Amino acid sequence: MASxxxxLQLNIIDNTATGAHMAVGQWKDPxxxxxxxxxxxxxxxxxxxxxxxxxxSIFFADIYGIHETYGGSADATFKSGV
Structure with a gap:
Protein backbone atom coordinates (compact mmCIF):
# COMPACT_ATOMS: atom_id res chain seq x y z
CA MET A 1 0.00 0.00 0.00
CA ALA A 2 1.46 3.37 -1.05
CA SER A 3 1.84 6.08 1.56
CA LEU A 8 4.31 21.46 1.92
CA GLN A 9 2.45 24.72 2.48
CA LEU A 10 4.58 27.86 2.02
CA ASN A 11 3.49 31.16 3.57
CA ILE A 12 4.79 34.72 3.73
CA ILE A 13 4.69 36.89 6.84
CA ASP A 14 5.02 40.59 6.12
CA ASN A 15 5.36 43.17 8.87
CA THR A 16 3.45 46.15 7.57
CA ALA A 17 5.61 48.57 9.54
CA THR A 18 8.63 49.91 7.65
CA GLY A 19 11.07 48.98 10.41
CA ALA A 20 10.54 45.56 11.93
CA HIS A 21 12.05 44.46 15.23
CA MET A 22 13.99 41.72 13.41
CA ALA A 23 15.25 43.93 10.59
CA VAL A 24 16.44 47.11 12.26
CA GLY A 25 17.81 49.52 9.67
CA GLN A 26 16.49 47.50 6.73
CA TRP A 27 14.92 50.66 5.29
CA LYS A 28 18.46 52.00 4.69
CA ASP A 29 19.21 49.27 2.13
CA PRO A 30 18.56 50.71 -1.36
CA SER A 57 -0.94 32.66 1.96
CA ILE A 58 0.37 36.05 3.06
CA PHE A 59 -0.02 37.13 6.69
CA PHE A 60 0.18 40.85 7.35
CA ALA A 61 1.42 41.66 10.85
CA ASP A 62 0.38 45.18 11.75
CA ILE A 63 2.70 46.50 14.42
CA TYR A 64 2.78 50.27 14.25
CA GLY A 65 2.76 50.76 18.00
CA ILE A 66 5.22 49.70 20.65
CA HIS A 67 5.75 46.11 21.77
CA GLU A 68 6.37 46.70 25.47
CA THR A 69 6.08 49.36 28.11
CA TYR A 70 8.28 49.80 31.16
CA GLY A 71 7.00 51.64 34.17
CA GLY A 72 3.69 52.35 32.45
CA SER A 73 5.33 54.44 29.75
CA ALA A 74 6.86 53.99 26.31
CA ASP A 75 9.74 56.34 27.15
CA ALA A 76 12.28 53.51 27.63
CA THR A 77 11.40 52.08 24.22
CA PHE A 78 11.83 55.42 22.48
CA LYS A 79 15.06 56.20 24.33
CA SER A 80 16.87 52.92 23.67
CA GLY A 81 14.87 51.13 20.99
CA VAL A 82 13.06 47.82 21.09
Missing part, protein backbone atom coordinates in the same frame (compact mmCIF):
# COMPACT_ATOMS: atom_id res chain seq x y z
CA UNK A 4 -0.10 9.32 1.00
CA UNK A 5 1.67 12.17 -0.77
CA UNK A 6 2.89 14.84 1.62
CA UNK A 7 2.37 18.48 0.71
CA UNK A 31 17.16 47.33 -2.46
CA UNK A 32 14.66 47.15 0.41
CA UNK A 33 11.01 47.30 -0.63
CA UNK A 34 9.97 48.38 2.89
CA UNK A 35 9.95 52.05 1.92
CA UNK A 36 7.05 51.31 -0.48
CA UNK A 37 4.68 49.73 2.05
CA UNK A 38 2.42 52.76 1.89
CA UNK A 39 1.67 52.17 -1.80
CA UNK A 40 -0.68 49.76 -3.52
CA UNK A 41 1.96 48.72 -6.05
CA UNK A 42 4.03 47.16 -3.23
CA UNK A 43 1.15 44.84 -2.29
CA UNK A 44 0.43 44.01 -5.93
CA UNK A 45 4.13 43.14 -6.36
CA UNK A 46 4.06 41.00 -3.20
CA UNK A 47 0.92 39.14 -4.32
CA UNK A 48 2.35 38.48 -7.79
CA UNK A 49 5.62 37.26 -6.28
CA UNK A 50 3.72 34.94 -3.94
CA UNK A 51 1.58 33.61 -6.77
CA UNK A 52 4.65 33.01 -8.94
CA UNK A 53 6.28 31.05 -6.09
CA UNK A 54 3.08 29.08 -5.41
CA UNK A 55 2.84 30.55 -1.90
CA UNK A 56 -0.32 29.49 -0.03
Missing amino acids: PTKK NSMSRHKDRLDYYVWLAKTAEKGKIS
Whole structure:
Protein backbone atom coordinates (compact mmCIF):
# COMPACT_ATOMS: atom_id res chain seq x y z
CA MET A 1 0.00 0.00 0.00
CA ALA A 2 1.46 3.37 -1.05
CA SER A 3 1.84 6.08 1.56
CA PRO A 4 -0.10 9.32 1.00
CA THR A 5 1.67 12.17 -0.77
CA LYS A 6 2.89 14.84 1.62
CA LYS A 7 2.37 18.48 0.71
CA LEU A 8 4.31 21.46 1.92
CA GLN A 9 2.45 24.72 2.48
CA LEU A 10 4.58 27.86 2.02
CA ASN A 11 3.49 31.16 3.57
CA ILE A 12 4.79 34.72 3.73
CA ILE A 13 4.69 36.89 6.84
CA ASP A 14 5.02 40.59 6.12
CA ASN A 15 5.36 43.17 8.87
CA THR A 16 3.45 46.15 7.57
CA ALA A 17 5.61 48.57 9.54
CA THR A 18 8.63 49.91 7.65
CA GLY A 19 11.07 48.98 10.41
CA ALA A 20 10.54 45.56 11.93
CA HIS A 21 12.05 44.46 15.23
CA MET A 22 13.99 41.72 13.41
CA ALA A 23 15.25 43.93 10.59
CA VAL A 24 16.44 47.11 12.26
CA GLY A 25 17.81 49.52 9.67
CA GLN A 26 16.49 47.50 6.73
CA TRP A 27 14.92 50.66 5.29
CA LYS A 28 18.46 52.00 4.69
CA ASP A 29 19.21 49.27 2.13
CA PRO A 30 18.56 50.71 -1.36
CA ASN A 31 17.16 47.33 -2.46
CA SER A 32 14.66 47.15 0.41
CA MET A 33 11.01 47.30 -0.63
CA SER A 34 9.97 48.38 2.89
CA ARG A 35 9.95 52.05 1.92
CA HIS A 36 7.05 51.31 -0.48
CA LYS A 37 4.68 49.73 2.05
CA ASP A 38 2.42 52.76 1.89
CA ARG A 39 1.67 52.17 -1.80
CA LEU A 40 -0.68 49.76 -3.52
CA ASP A 41 1.96 48.72 -6.05
CA TYR A 42 4.03 47.16 -3.23
CA TYR A 43 1.15 44.84 -2.29
CA VAL A 44 0.43 44.01 -5.93
CA TRP A 45 4.13 43.14 -6.36
CA LEU A 46 4.06 41.00 -3.20
CA ALA A 47 0.92 39.14 -4.32
CA LYS A 48 2.35 38.48 -7.79
CA THR A 49 5.62 37.26 -6.28
CA ALA A 50 3.72 34.94 -3.94
CA GLU A 51 1.58 33.61 -6.77
CA LYS A 52 4.65 33.01 -8.94
CA GLY A 53 6.28 31.05 -6.09
CA LYS A 54 3.08 29.08 -5.41
CA ILE A 55 2.84 30.55 -1.90
CA SER A 56 -0.32 29.49 -0.03
CA SER A 57 -0.94 32.66 1.96
CA ILE A 58 0.37 36.05 3.06
CA PHE A 59 -0.02 37.13 6.69
CA PHE A 60 0.18 40.85 7.35
CA ALA A 61 1.42 41.66 10.85
CA ASP A 62 0.38 45.18 11.75
CA ILE A 63 2.70 46.50 14.42
CA TYR A 64 2.78 50.27 14.25
CA GLY A 65 2.76 50.76 18.00
CA ILE A 66 5.22 49.70 20.65
CA HIS A 67 5.75 46.11 21.77
CA GLU A 68 6.37 46.70 25.47
CA THR A 69 6.08 49.36 28.11
CA TYR A 70 8.28 49.80 31.16
CA GLY A 71 7.00 51.64 34.17
CA GLY A 72 3.69 52.35 32.45
CA SER A 73 5.33 54.44 29.75
CA ALA A 74 6.86 53.99 26.31
CA ASP A 75 9.74 56.34 27.15
CA ALA A 76 12.28 53.51 27.63
CA THR A 77 11.40 52.08 24.22
CA PHE A 78 11.83 55.42 22.48
CA LYS A 79 15.06 56.20 24.33
CA SER A 80 16.87 52.92 23.67
CA GLY A 81 14.87 51.13 20.99
CA VAL A 82 13.06 47.82 21.09
